Every structure is written in C-alpha cells, then in structure tokens.
Amino acid sequence: RxxxxxxxxxxxxxxxxxxQSEQDNILHVARVPLLVAYGLDRNEELTVGASTxxxxxxxxxxxxxxxxxxxxxxxxxxxxLEKLENQMRHAGAKLLRAENTSTKSVDQTNEE
Numbered sequence: 001r002x003x004x005x006x007x008x009x010x011x012x013x014x015x016x017x018x019x020q021s022e023q024d025n026i027l028h029v030a031r032v033p034l035l036v037a038y039g040l041d042r043n044e045e046l047t048v049g050a051s052t053x054x055x056x057x058x059x060x061x062x063x064x065x066x067x068x069x070x071x072x073x074x075x076x077x078x079x080x081l082e083k084l085e086n087q088m089r090h091a092g093a094k095l096l097r098a099e100n101t102s103t104k105s106v107d108q109t110n111e112e
Contacts, residue, residue: 023077030069
C-alpha cells in the first residue's frame, strides 16, 4: 500500500492556505488604526463621526488619538509564509527528479 505522491505537497498547501488566511487577517487589523479616548469618565457618552464635534475642557488631560499597530507580527507572518513556500517548492521539485530507487539515500526514503 503506497502513499500518494502529492500527499506532502497537499498537506503543505493546506498549511499555506491557513497561514495566508491568518496573515490576511493580521493585515486587515493592522491597517485600521484604533481610536483611543483618554481622560474621560467611563459613563460619559462620546459620539465619533465625520459630522460630529468633540469638545474637551483641557487638552492636556483628555482627548482622542489614533494609535497604530507596531507591525512586528506582520513581518514574522511574511517570513513564515516564505519558508513554507520554499518547503512547497522543494516538495514539488522532488516529484520532477528522475530517481532510481536503488540509489536513494536513507534520508530520501525516510522523507517519502
């Protein structure tokens, strides 16, 4: 009973799809800055929008500002995807090599 020749590549493809999906979500979240309010009472109602104005008594004690993601997770996700894509290339290239089964190394046999 043999193993399908594309099994490893198929499993890597699933992993790539999952990782790319996570990376897309990270990018979506990181591209949207967060609005932070400071110096306000918890019960104070605040309306934010293009057609509203927000009034503060003391700019040094309360206000609003946008903060952005540092981006560190984005780069590590990109690096992880690049490594996975290289593994996929390697797995696909194995199928293209002409091999004589009597000359396979122990490592090659174990990989399959």
